Amino acid sequence: xxxxxASLCLISLLVILPSVFSASSSSEDFDFFYFVQQWPGSYCDxxxxxxxxNSGKPAADFxxxxxxxxxxxxxxxxxxxxxxxFDSSTISDLLTSMKKSWPTLACPSGSGEAFWEHEWExxxxxxxxxxxxHEYFQTALNLKxxxxxxxxxxxxxxxxxxKSYSLESIRDxxxxxxxxxxxxxxxxxxxxxxxxxxxxxxVDRSGSGLIECPVFPHGKCGAEIEFPSF
Ligand code: 5GP
Ligand code: 5GP
Numbered sequence: 001x002x003x004x005x006a007s008l009c010l011i012s013l014l015v016i017l018p019s020v021f022s023a024s025s026s027s028e029d030f031d032f033f034y035f036v037q038q039w040p041g042s043y044c045d046x047x048x049x050x051x052x053x054n055s056g057k058p059a060a061d062f063x064x065x066x067x068x069x070x071x072x073x074x075x076x077x078x079x080x081x082x083x084x085x086f087d088s089s090t091i092s093d094l095l096t097s098m099k100k101s102w103p104t105l106a107c108p109s110g111s112g113e114a115f116w117e118h119e120w121e122x123x124x125x126x127x128x129x130x131x132x133x134h135e136y137f138q139t140a141l142n143l144k145x146x147x148x149x150x151x152x153x154x155x156x157x158x159x160x161x162x163k164s165y166s167l168e169s170i171r172d173x174x175x176x177x178x179x180x181x182x183x184x185x186x187x188x189x190x191x192x193x194x195x196x197x198x199x200x201x202x203v204d205r206s207g208s209g210l211i212e213c214p215v216f217p218h219g220k221c222g223a224e225i226e227f228p229s230f
Contacts (some may be wrong), residue, residue, distance in 0.1 A: 033069055034070055034213075035210075036065040036198055037198065038105075038198045040103070040230045041160055041230030045190055046187060051107035051108055053103050060229070067136065069126040076126075077126040080126040084125055087133065094137050094138060101145075146210075159227065161227065166223060171184060180201055180210045180211065184200075184225075185219055196221075196225050200217060
């Protein structure tokens with residue numbers, strides 16, 4: 001009897017445990033999003049150079065890089081569902097705005113679809129439990145509209161003129177205007193100067209609004225960074 005009970009216990013443990021683990025590490029689970037925008041001047045003036053999209057030189061404005069599901073511990077899920085490939089027909093009503101607000105600068109030149117496809121497959125598929133493909137792109141476009149990063153900076157006298165600005169003044173002006181603390185990522189121009197490359201803002205799990213970041217990415221800019229023209 002004891003042996004029978006023990007083996008029943010063991011069998012039930014073997015059945016239950018895997019489902020408990022797969023539920024807690026489900027790749028669709030996430031805590032918040034990073035909404036990441038890139039300064040095109042800083043993508044283009046590096047040693048690697050850039051290519052303008054087929055539709056021509058984008059506006060001198062921040063462009064969307066991505067909307068990235070993240071965990072509070074700083075790690076993140078990626079490429080969560082290869083059964084849901086990018087399908088541009090689901091966002092045909094958004095394409096005009098996408099070309100304007102989410103332009104691609106990688107070489108060779110393209111329409112942007114390869115960039116959007118990459119972002120959907122790597123990041124978007126990890127938030128499918130909350131928003132579908134159309135909502136994913138719509139959410140990013142809405143956030144771009146709402147945040148107006150360039151406006152926040154220029155209002156504080158910080159212009160894309162190739163001059164240097166303190167990292168603190170950049171952060172403060174964004175916080176002042178948008179209400180939330182941004183994370184600033186730098187890269188290096190062709191001569192090795194540290195410059196304003198990307199700005200991260202955090203968004204709640206439902207994609208409906210900005211929040212203070214539960215955790216910031218790693219990396220460091222100098223105390224003074226360049227804001228190149230585009
Ligand atoms: P890098 O290593 O150049 O900073 O990032 C390369 C890519 O990894 C990013 O474009 C993005 O797709 C992903 N990535 C980097 N850091 C993060 C992060 O903190 N959260 C998420 N969700 N993705 C990240
Ligand atoms: P992530 O760094 O988000 O994982 O990957 C970005 C991918 O999208 C890279 O393969 C990169 O070549 C491509 N890509 C296409 N256009 C752009 C762009 O304008 N900016 C960035 N950062 N990546 C782009």
